[in-house]
Amino acid sequence: MYGFLLLFFFLFTFNNQNISYAQEPPSISGYKCNPNQFNPCQTYVFFRAKGPEFLDLASIGDLFSVSRLMIANPSNISNPNTTLVNNQPLFVPISCSCNTVNATFGSISYAGLNYTFKPGDTMYGISTSKFGNLTTYQSVEAINPTVVPENIDIGQSIKFPIFCKCPNSTTQPRLGINGNNTKPLDTLFIPLTNLPNLPQNTSNTPPPPPPPTSLPPIVQENDRKGTIIGLAIALGLCGALLILFVGLFYKERKVKKEKYSDVERQKSQYLGSKKGSFDKDVEVNLMADVSECLDKYKMYKIEQLWEATDGFDEGCLIQGSVYKGTIDGEKFAIKKMKWNAREELKILQKVNHGNLVKLEGFCIDPKEANCYLVYEYVENGSLHSWLHGDKPEKLSWVTRLRIATDVANGLLYIHEHTRPRVVHKDIKSSNILLDANMRAKVANFGLAKSGCNAITMHIVGTQGYIAPEYLTDGIVSTKMDVFSFGVVLLELVSGKEAIDDEGKVLWAKVGEFSEGSEERKVRKLQEWMDESFLREELTMESVVNVMSVAISCVNKDPSRRPGMVEIVYALSKSIDLFSDVSEEGLSPRQVTAR
Structure with a gap:
């Protein structure tokens, strides 16, 4: 009976502004649990919105790694885009489980949330202010034993344990689960069959200011003089700022006008004596969409791209709508787009990493309403062509390990070091390119989204790589990239396609490697992995480690998938296990064959 009564929990931090808690420190040990008797559950935290962040x-x-709708629905908020007010009550869903910390703390129940540090952040401030005492900094230190609180880098990701509890057969009724010694600032747990209906403030209008009090005439006269002087100074400052703003506006407008005129000249040269007309509105709209990028990238003329690709001849086609072209003796990859490229340009402006393909410039063709993106040329083509194409050489295991680590580092950058975070949404082996040294670069940000934890009804992607939660519910998060990356790892290990001729997806078979004894798992993996590895000297431990990472990445529950920080660390360990690694460029067959 109580199992049903305790099916839903929410927790909140005891708070009363009329009581001082200076002498009552919060509990630092968390809530003890037994992993063998603990059933994980979905629960809620009671959180109050607070400005300005x-x-x-x-x-x-973003703070709790959930979508807006996942908070709006239980919190009785009809519009997930609404602006909240200070102290507005919210129910936020979390996944609670029992985790072993160390010998001192033992096992405690919590939901582990990764937080990426920003300038000014401290472990104590995040625990008490941002998470509202739903955890303690002592517990954060305990589950991150290698982290030095005074030496945390900006962009470093650290796990914060959000305290929680789940029902079990020994749970006491009502509030008995809190024990008999609750103190102010302790976390309280309330068992419920259903979440209560939170009353929400529908008005964001601040209260009217209090009426002015009467002042003596002399004070009022002095106030008038002070007010006049203050107004005069303010008007003077406003005038100076207005002049400065107008000057900057006209200067920027002049620069953009010159660049726009350059596009006009390129248009006239390209059209030449060609007959026909183009839509003037289309041209203006295209220029407006990419105007913010005019100062950041080189603008190529359409004639340059036409000559570079022999008129976009099929002989220069790389794949899809991407052509190989040579401009001033340098090779580029030129992507022809029939639609607005503004979103892709916006995202590419803020990413700069060695494991991401670099954008060099762009071109607008007003006649055809096309936009061309000019990328660096990556010599050895896509990973897909090496794994599944007709190339005579096979990638060695150490090369595949390096490729996996390169891709993981590229994803780590866009997930953790861009603000807002970028979700690629189309990670697959054909969007991973290999340079002259067989090092990997992530390409094609055409489907990427800036910002995560959103819901979309427009599902796009490639079958075999799409995360289940995105396919069924349209949830966009960094964990969907993790899932797709896991499929790429399975391709690297097995040499098989992400989806076979019968329409069966590769990731659905990973359950076979979690059954039976360790010997059986290894034997099953040896039968399944790419047969080319049998001709190499490699350690199965390295392959097993990578396979373990892949299996965790394709977990159907996104909350159970690792973050890219953990993935990069795990793959680095797999490389360390492989002794025959060259520090120079890696060739497709570099490992000594037997």
């Missing part, structure tokens, strides 16, 4: 569901969703 957490007054919208998107920022709170």
Whole structure:
């Protein structure tokens, strides 16, 4: 009976502004649990919105790694894009489980949330202020034993344990689960069959200011003089700022006008004596969409791209709508787009990493309403062509390990070091390119989204790589990239396609490697992995490690998938296990064959 009564939990931090808690430190040990008797559950935390950082569901969703709708629905908020007010009550879903920390702490129940440090952040401040005492900095230190609190780098990701509890057969009724010694600032747990209906403030209008009090005439006269002087100074400053703003506006407008005129000249040269007309509105709209990028990238003329690709001849086609072209003796990859490239340009502006393909410039063709993106040329083509194409050489295991680590580092960068975070949404072996040294670069940001934890009804992607939660519910998060990366790892290990001729997806078979004894698992893996490895000297431990990472990445529950920080660390360990690694460029067959 109580199992049903305790099916839903929410927790909140005891708070009363009329009581001082200076002498009552919060519990630092967490809530003890037995992993053998603990059933994980989905539960809720009671969280209050607070300015200036957490007054919208998107920022709170990023903090707790959930979508806006996942907070809006249980919190009785009809519009997930609404602006919140200070102290607005919210229910935020978390996944609670029992985790072993160390010999001192033992096992405690919590939901582990990764937080990426920003300038000014401290472990104590995040625990008490941002997470509202739903955890303690002592517990954060305990589950991150290698982290030095005074030496945390900007961009470093650290796990924060959000305290929680789940029902079991020994749980006491009502509030008995809190024990008999609760103190102020302790976390309280309330068992419920259903979440209560939170009343929400629908008005964001601040209260009217209090009426002015009467002052003596002399004070009023002095106030008038002070007000006049203050107004005069303010008007003077406003005038100076207005002049400065107008000057900057006209200067920027002049620069953009010159660049726009250059596009006009390129258009006239390209059209030449060609007959026909083009839509003037289309041209203006295209220029407006990419105007913010004019100063950041080189603008190529359409004649340059036409000559570079022999008129976009099929002989220069790399794949899809991407052509190989040579401009001033340098090779480029030129992507022809029939639609607005503004979103892709916006995202590419803020990413700069060695494991991401670099954008060199772009070109607009007003006649055809096309936009061309000019990328660096990556010599050895796609990973897909090496794994599944007709190339005579096979990639060695050490090369595949390096490729996996390169891709993981590229994803780590866009997930953790861009603000807002970028979700690629189309990670697959054909979007991973290999340079002259067989090092990997992530390409094609055409489907990428800036910002995560969103819901979309427009599902796009490649079958065999799409995460289940995105396919069924349209949830966009960094964990969907993790899932797709896991499929790529399975391709690297097996040499098989992400989806076979019968339409069966590769990731659905990973359950076979979690059954039976360790010897059986290894034997099953040896039968399944790429047969070319049988001709190499490699350690199965390295392959097993990578396979373990892949299996965790394709977990159907996104909350159970690792983050890219953990993945990069695990893959680095797999490389360490492989002794025959050259520090120079890696060739497709570099490992000594037997």
